[in-house]
């Protein structure tokens with residue numbers, strides 16, 4: 001939200017501001033003088049080929065990786081929540097206790113109940129994680145993150161392991177939760193359609209640098225049938241080195257999986273995204 005003073009309109013301080021960030025592994029630059037800003041309550045999707053540095057950037061912003069150099073500025077909120085592809089629930093704790101774990105205050109349990117209701121899991125408080133489906137477990141993970149009212153929500157392919165229908169339901173849920181809690185969001189995804197469905201901006205990472213930073217100016221309800229949607233989708237696929245006419249965007253490569261079907265597009269070098 002902009003602030004006003006003396007007739008001037010001042011943009012709010014960004015939730016995230018990074019300039020010239022470098023992360024090296026064994027002398028190889030995985031983040032290469034990277035610049036990125038995210039406004040408070042802005043939803044940014046981060047896409048890029050495998051190995052482009054997406055998870056590394058999330059780890060830095062989540063305070064998990066401190067081995068960075070070179071930066072002129074590195075600002076991120078202290079109150080950060082992270083959601084991963086797997087829900088990472090404690091199997092020996094019931095759902096409610098997973099959400100309430102570590103929450104301060106005597107109202108922790110009540111807040112956890114409210115959060116579970118928000119993600120559609122009222123009545124499942126006493127279930128064990130193993131009794132929940134993958135989508136339900138991710139709902140718990142979202143509740144556990146958002147009950148802390150984070151200023152920044154980092155999500156690393158949170159819906160990557162879910163089936164297509166569950167994924168769409170989770171998109172709707174995440175949009176509702178973000179509208180209510182208004183964190184800044186950085187979502188890593190391999191799915192261009194997911195990025196367009198959810199984000200205000202899509203940032204494309206290539207070899208540790210921002211190759212493109214595109215505003216999602218597709219009018220709601222962001223239907224794939226519209227010309228603007230199709231143009232943005234094509235632009236993003238092309239930036240990823242994919243042929244927009246070749247089919248859907250592939251899932252992240254799973255080394256243990258069998259070869260993808262012939263609907264899986266290949267990048268210019270013939271390898272998976």
Ligand SMILES: Nc1ncnc2c1ncn2[C@@H]1O[C@H](COP(=O)(O)OP(=O)(O)OP(=O)(O)O)[C@@H](O)[C@H]1O
Nearest residue numbers: 025026030048049050051052053054055056057252
């Ligand atoms: N701990 C580490 N030690 C050495 N190299 C690493 C380490 N972590 C990441 N890397 C390397 O950094 C590069 C970027 O990795 P990162 O996981 O950030 O990519 P990514 O864009 O998230 O990929 P993917 O889409 O496959 O998850 C890769 O080449 C990876 O091998």
